[in-house]
Amino acid sequence: MSYVRLVNVTKKFGDVTAVNSLNLEIGKGECFSMLGPSGCGKTTTLRMVAGFEDLSEGEIYVGDRLISSPKRNFYLPPEKRNFGMVFQAFAVWPHLSVYENVAFPLRIRKLPAAEVEKRTQDALRSTNLLKVAEDSPADLSGGGKQRVALARALAINPDVMLLDEPLSSLDPHLREEMRFEIKDLQRKYGFSIIYVTHDQSEAMALSDRILVMRSGVVQQIDTPLNVYNQPANKFVFSFIGLSNFLDIVWEDGRAFVRGEHAALPASLMPPESMRGEDVLSLASRPSEIDFITEGDEQGLRGILSRKAFLGEIIDYQVKIGDQEMRVQKGRRDPGPELGEACNLRLLRPFWYAGE
Template structure:
């Protein structure tokens, strides 16, 4: 059992706030990813969890045991936290063979050499490196070195595994296969994972929940599908996947929907956008539409939402188009059965529009 609680975790470097009051509970056996652009505070958060950095204020608990608390002046050192950590740079020791690299953390445990050997063999088997015991890191590929780092993090059987951009030094193909291997390993070991990446595909494909961060502040914590379909603000909508933003004006609220007027410069269009009842909006709002959530139809010349087709690239299973709608260029991925000419007027149908503060 290892629930991990971060409570009002705050970290300043001088006057620069790197992590701003992060509060989250990671459930036992959950795979949670900190996702955000470079410099948003992911590594700093992970280092505070691991005990490599002290927060300016806040606390960290594992299963209600306090491991960091500025208020209570508690700070458990990294080796007392029952956590394993994998760094982007692998951090394997070049002068030690693979066996010694992986066995290293066990040296501080009272353990017979046969027990140690058994444990190292088990964990090398887990990361598919059996038989590599006598090799040195320079005799391994990047992916294999990263597995050594993973094995070393797992050898103590930690209840929490922390990974900081562990795949970013690998080539694209290997990165993809390692994603699945890490998730599979996590499922098998039922270990709690906090994973850090700036790569949204990695975060979306691996995680139970994603914590989207920007400038040290948590923006949204939700399952990948929710983060994509119901982003809470423009930052999240833009950072996760592609998004079109159309400025609009709220006309009326009708129960669980909002009727808006799309400002396209020359025509007036109305759209009903389903919204949570409790949601309130400011003066300026935008409708967010994903490229795959816009249908392009032949223009009938009558009412409706119209645009001008500016570009289209046929990519087999769909058309990748740009349609000018007032001041906005909409990126559209459509499986339309119609064929259009560039410059032609088309009708647009927005499915799954999302209303957000501008």
């Protein structure tokens, strides 16, 4: 059931349409991530939900409650929305102790002293900060400071947690750890999360659903698995995970890799509906390509132009006509050597109109 609801939300800054007629429904207790290239409108969307930014058009609801509507000239102020917020910069107050950093917003809300004490202790316990409650956050590591920001957001018992790149200033190991901590806290407290990130693996690991956005327009809203396995369009395919695209051209009713003399093998024919296009794009994931031997069925033929050992996997680059394809196999798989001819089988080819 939807809890946070955005109806036809548009935001314009002068001539720039940062968010264009966005419709979204986020469930109670759901973790929902927004992904997209820089400038696609993620932060603007989050700021509109938080109440820091007016809408140009549309409405936002939480449960049955309207919180933003330019048409009705109604904006519930951010402090009345009961949202927790954690942003990229460590927004902690260095002159207050860790305890006071968490308790202060509760005092501002004029909660009774006993309630302030209880909620602060709970939030500090949940974020493993009890031991450093009397320290200054300035003495904590980046991860510690970000925990203080999380504890402060938790203490208000938020209905929704708004997280904008909350882990991006942490080192990779800590990021991974904190990602699971956030998920555990969500299970314990039951709030919804709206998460803005550049980091696909973070979005994949945390989210129930992901929104992929481009220039203020929704490209796909789906589970992480479906966004990866069934991308709605070429942009989503290229944005999520590693991708290969080969230009395919038509000549005399046959399909060729651009710059290649041999026609595509029968196993790789584009769908009937796309055969009228002049140029097509054949997409594949580097992990979904096999090297097959020359004697096997006819695959895509090329020459190995680069081979890089990346630890668990080996990354190959194969030149096909005047184009390149990347293939990734486990380090134990026998693969071709530099300069060798190879024959490729695409396990899950996707076809898109060319550009």
